[in-house]
Amino acid sequence: KQEVTQIPAALSVPEGENLVLNCSFTDSAIYNLQWFRQDPGKGLTSLLLIQSSQREQTSGRLNASLDKSSGRSTLYIAASQPGDSATYLCAAPVGGSQGNLIFGKGTKLSVKP
């Protein structure tokens, strides 16, 4: 059974700092892992999708890595800005299914000016 855990639950940093969000999963037989951003009361915005054949994926100031053998993924945010304040969620699929994702509870990030 797939379980996803995110650490820390909340994080507060000053503007400009580089930071790392952690995600761990129990079933390493995944074919991809997806990171999302959620603003309060809003839907999910897809940030990065890492296929199992990839070790990392980059988009702007965001970099996500995937280590299936250890059951871990990290989201690295460079030069954080107040606009990055949101909840960040990682999600891993159940087995080989597409669409059935198991989510962590998220990391609530606050970037202070």
Added chain:
Amino acid sequence: DAGVTQSPTHLIKTRGQQVTLRCSPKSGHDTVSWYQQALGQGPQFIFQYYEEEERQRGNFPDRFSGHQFPNYSSELNVNALLLGDSALYLCASSSIAGGPFRTGELFFGEGSRLTVL
């Protein structure tokens, strides 16, 4: 390119009533998945529709049902509402059929906030 659209954005119901939520997938997508997100929690998978059939189902009672139309849009129906059904209901679309859209990536809508009194 319109993303995933959901309606209504907010609604209030009373216990025992029934509700229907609607979702239009992203252009090029053929699959719709529904999720329930309680406050402070990650989304939980309800079910998935592809080719107008329910393909996968999470751990939700039969009070939760759905439908997919030939244009790939979908509805989520919840009968006999309970206070615990109050949540943000999220729709996600993806592509199972082959082609450039079959990346495995899910795209979510803004959600429908349901309050049950």
